[in-house]
Amino acid sequence: MKSIELKVKVLDISTEFPIVVLHEDIIKKLEIEHLNRVLLKTSSLDKVCIVDSSVSYIEPDVIGVFKNTADELNLKDSEIVEIQTTSLPKSIDYINKKVKNKTLTKEEIKSIVEDTNNNLLSETELSSFITSVYINSLNLEETINLCDAFVNIGDKINFDEPVILDKHSIGGINGRVSMILSPIISSLGYKIPKTASRSITSAAGTADVMEVLAPVTFNISEIKELIKKVHGIVVWEGKFDLCPVDNTFIKIEHALNINPEGIMIASILSKKKSMGVTHLVIDIPVGRQVKVKDKENGERLAKKFVEIGKSLGIKIKALLTDGENPSGDAFGPALEAKEALEILEGKYFSNLAEKACVLSGELLSLVNDYDSKKGYEIAKEQITSGKALEKFKEIIKAQGGNTFKSEDITLGKYKLEITENKEGGKIIDFNVHTLTEVTRIAGAPYDKGAGLKVIVKLGQVVKTGDTLFEVYSDSEDKLSFVKDYLENHSALSYDDVLIEAVE
């Protein structure tokens, strides 16, 4: 252990990590390296900080302290502090163990999660962890232990209810099943505290869509009140910290464009556990354009969910569903909200309605002594009778909203009709990426009214001039960008026998 006294310089920059910057001579003198740790000692508090040697511009007698850490320790410029070399968090050894493809114990996983939560691990170390979990994967027991560790550090919502139902979808295309399913289930008297995310790269997240009708941001005690009052809700999960390391992990997963299965499962199920969910349907869309590409992987994943559910005391049914085709015809918050309401209003019964009823039926059969076919009938009846719609209006009102009818939803001011400008053909596929991009270019998910409505159906034969889509936006400029984009990107695939004729 070596120590030295240095003069504080508060750096006008903040991170979640406790980072300090030392002159290279001091680093040499202390015999430390980039990302080693030092103990920063003040009169009141000692704190382990991460040495960032890639960050420079510091005098030899100075320690640069990021503002967040300076504030936490109440450090002022020019104050003298002692720093001591100190050992690395043990969790770094455990990350190394996973890199070396060894199985981690419950305690080791707990240590990694806790140190991540306390910002003791740098992004470099976490990146290695996430990469190694992706490549070497977690076995069933490790995944359960990760889930437990997540539950331990997170917020919990205790509804004081013996039975709590829920549904979770993994990476579908579009369509707000939750906004139909939640009213169906709660109209039957069950509690279903549906939490939902916002979009990151999709056209809209369920929270973005629900927000068209009502506020979605509530704290834990408000959510408890809501469930007590109306049984079902659709709220944004971002306000409470069921799995506080999620954001840290997700940030790195996005940067690396990987989503390790073990972390994903643990994250989903820990949140359900923390909310006291007892019966859960997991919807796993399978399709070439969604997260799970084939049945084999879907089945493997489904079995894991069920197995881990057992160990957590959650009765799970995992369902492989059609992820080849969009669920419903709408992309974008307002259009998707309108579609969900229209289904509840009984205006039509589309594939999205069908999916909501199938999933509701499965969920009902989990908690009742009838089968899922009977459950489906019961669910559908809740729509037909208008009871689900009545319940949804109660939910919207309870959440503080005042949009109760599909016709009251405001779409983007400007509309662009996209027509077939080539010879057309029989539609065999939608290019989901293109549809999503068009919706985002039009302004979604931030502009709620921006969206894309699919006019054609799969299998339909279209010819030149037929309307394919309607695109809504509040900006004519954005619609002209959409036009440009569609010049170079195809949104549909046709069943063309002839691909090219060369003469």
Add this chain to the structure above:
Amino acid sequence: MKSIELKVKVLDISTEFPIVVLHEDIIKKLEIEHLNRVLLKTSSLDKVCIVDSSVSYIEPDVIGVFKNTADELNLKDSEIVEIQTTSLPKSIDYINKKVKNKTLTKEEIKSIVEDTNNNLLSETELSSFITSVYINSLNLEETINLCDAFVNIGDKINFDEPVILDKHSIGGINGRVSMILSPIISSLGYKIPKTASRSITSAAGTADVMEVLAPVTFNISEIKELIKKVHGIVVWEGKFDLCPVDNTFIKIEHALNINPEGIMIASILSKKKSMGVTHLVIDIPVGRQVKVKDKENGERLAKKFVEIGKSLGIKIKALLTDGENPSGDAFGPALEAKEALEILEGKYFSNLAEKACVLSGELLSLVNDYDSKKGYEIAKEQITSGKALEKFKEIIKAQGGNTFKSEDITLGKYKLEITENKEGGKIIDFNVHTLTEVTRIAGAPYDKGAGLKVIVKLGQVVKTGDTLFEVYSDSEDKLSFVKDYLENHSALSYDDVLIEAVE
């Protein structure tokens, strides 16, 4: 592509990476994420910068620019700049490809190396790359391509010589073979531009040891002069940039405590290639306490070196050597320099001298039509005849040193004799980690005179009170720390039949 105008705030902090900090509202508005890239446009220059969303304390209309980037772009506080969203470097896709255990093409590897060299990749991304290379490894062709990419971006030293010899050791314990071998080889008229590293965690690096006798820091043209004049040198490799991404990779490798084989091989061989080496001996110590733990791994590694050498046009002989026992009796710069000189002075012929002659013999046989046994005889004769010593004095003088005799080397002012304080026994093992730590506690490698001299031999029977080691230091305090440390750490293992008697 989205763009926005923001006011520059130069942050008083620097990194090698072009990092900018944006307010979360701007990040949302631009639809970007942590570690996405933006194009920072100034009147003169556009630069791709990395968005660090984990770093905050920025007003919505401001872009925080790290000082290094602000200086490069000549940006001043309050200046208005435009930023545009821009795509990620393609190399991030290639890193993702390696994470997914796919083979990288020559072009893809080149792209990763070049982007690393241009600081276009964040540490998070590089950490994932290094972890994935460690786990999924590089095949022979990928390693060759990595080596080529390293050579392409690095400095080159052209000696205008058809034959250049060299030797490289991988992770031994101690003992400066190079300081004996380099004079032997060059005294026979061969050119051997030995570059060496400084210690990071060991008791001393060869550059630290050579520096006891002469300066070791030279630029490329000085090295060319030296080789022309005296044929052999022992210099620090840190002054020139044969493999400029090495430091970036090594920093992350140390933080993660992994050393992916493919990167290690490519780094070593690219530097040799860049120096025009034609004949090379690779020394691979094998032992429980060194990098390569067993013969099997040693052989696999050896074959890789030879194979890749062929593709680079370097004739390589890779040798598995005894890494179980220390080479020589000395730990620490001055003691190790003294030992090398004493061997050249003919004072004794230890296992270190033997190793130097064996490696010299192998190297000589590579470039001559005699075998390594004959080479060994020739090498040994250069020591016996005093020719290697004369050559070494020439080298020391040419490098600007003035310490030519072993007795002129200054050791630490204070000496501590470590004696056997238990019952002793037959010595069967040295604990290298303890010996290294003691040497470092005494002040090495920064205090040149600090060191540890092993007095006992392997197999020797010692009893209570016998002297085991001498420790030198310039500080009595440090010696008392050494004493404390040795109370709790054993430096020797004994052949004890009886481990414990319980009554």
